[in-house]
Amino acid sequence: MTPPEGQTGTDAAETRLVRLLNEGNREAFGVLFGRYQAALYRFALRMSGSPAVADDVVQDVFLDLIRGKHGYRPELGPLRPFLYGMARNLVRQSMKDVAEEPGEDGRAGDGADPLAGLNRAELTGRVREGVLSLPVHYREAIVLCDLEEMSYEQASQALGCAVGTVRSRLSRGREMLLGKLREVRCMI
Amino acid sequence: MTDQQWRSLQAGLRSLADDTSEGTASPAVERALKAALSVRQERGVPLAWRWAMAASLAAAGVLGVFVLRSGSPGKAGLASRPALEDSVEAYTPWFVQRGGIGPVRGQVVRMRVSRGTAAAFGVRGVGYSTDAAVEADVFIGDDGIMRAIRFVR
Structure with missing residues (x-):
């Protein structure tokens, strides 16, 4: 058939x-x-x-x-x-998290590497916390593309949005994640 | 984002991906779904009841699981379980699926179901709580098929 x-x-x-x-x-x-x-x-x-x-x-x-x-x-x-x-x-x-707009705290900031010197468990824990703290739109893009390793097209189908939107959310999400990781690192 | 930052972030994301790559739903999920599926398979049972039961199984908060002895839950199994036999009056009779249960092993799962589900069996006025749910014991065979249900009065 x-x-x-x-x-x-x-x-x-x-x-x-x-x-x-x-x-x-x-x-x-x-x-x-x-x-x-x-x-x-x-x-x-x-x-x-x-x-x-x-x-x-x-x-x-x-x-x-x-x-x-x-x-x-x-x-x-x-x-x-x-x-x-x-x-x-x-x-x-x-989830109670309905925040859709990134705050100013999510910027990547200077060139320092916030993950340098961490062992694997620390690294995983920090990144997990960072991902979970992202607004849901950006978290979805990172989970689907960076963790699930979906293509932009597959992610766009799953999210019901354009491929370009996935790209921009992913890029912004990564920037925010880096900023959050640096923030945490600075507090230690 | 500098190249060094990106490489570092990639390593972190890869580490997180590896850490969660073995994740899988718990066996209870598959059991509940098979039970819902068996409800769907049932013929001659009112459609509303089938959906109500499937929804109940999905949404149920499992309060406790009691593993049965082998044999039919009708007499040799359920009725002889000391933990539940102590207060027989506290329950409705078992409602057994069409065709009987047969000699199967399984589990009785205590869960909360809607009053609509109880009403579908002609059971009214069960439970003492004022919320919309009542407690029920559901017998699920080891094959995942739901075989019987009774309601806590």
Whole structure:
């Protein structure tokens, strides 16, 4: 069978799996859950810093998929960014952080390296705190592009925005992250 | 951002990515989803109830998990569990899925479900709290399929 226009063979297969899942097919669930749960969990964990929130997000994404609640429409794009979009909305709902505009404290400032001399655990901890403290728009861009290693295009599909927007958010987010790391380092 | 800053930041981000690269949802998530899926599979059960149960399973705050002994939860399993048997009057009877439970092992999970879910079973006036949820014990087989439910009065 030829996939609908604009869909690859993989997309068409996933569309079939989603349809089977809506009918309660356990094998379809097994395939889709196995394929996406870890990635969605990591995304939610990196966005929220909370394993409990990450668990809830994975559960709610798949529950909605089982129920067909948000009606995955294959003609609008592949399943993967659709699932990330759902996860993103759920993470946002779980967070109180609604600050969208960066403050002045997020500037990269001078040329000093705020991460120099840290061991691996310290480095990871500082960067984690820094990422979690970013406004959500910038955090999403960094999590998807720098941590999930998505392309700009994939991230733009997941975030529902233009590729250029992803680029600018990523650039600004990195600047802010560096500024926050320097801020923390200066306080030590 | 200087090159040195960027390299340093990249190293930090890579370190964070590596640190969280093994993350995976807890087994309880898959169990709850399989239970919801089994509700979806059920035929002959009112649609509203199926969704109510699926939503309840997803949103439930699990208060406790009690591992059952082997055998049917109808008599040999659930009814003989000392922890729950002490106050039989405190519960509604078990509502068992169509076709019976069969000789399966599983868990009873205490959770909060909506009063609408209880009402779907014809159970009204359960619970003493004034909020919109009531407590229920749900028996989930080791295969992830939800087999039975009872409500705390």
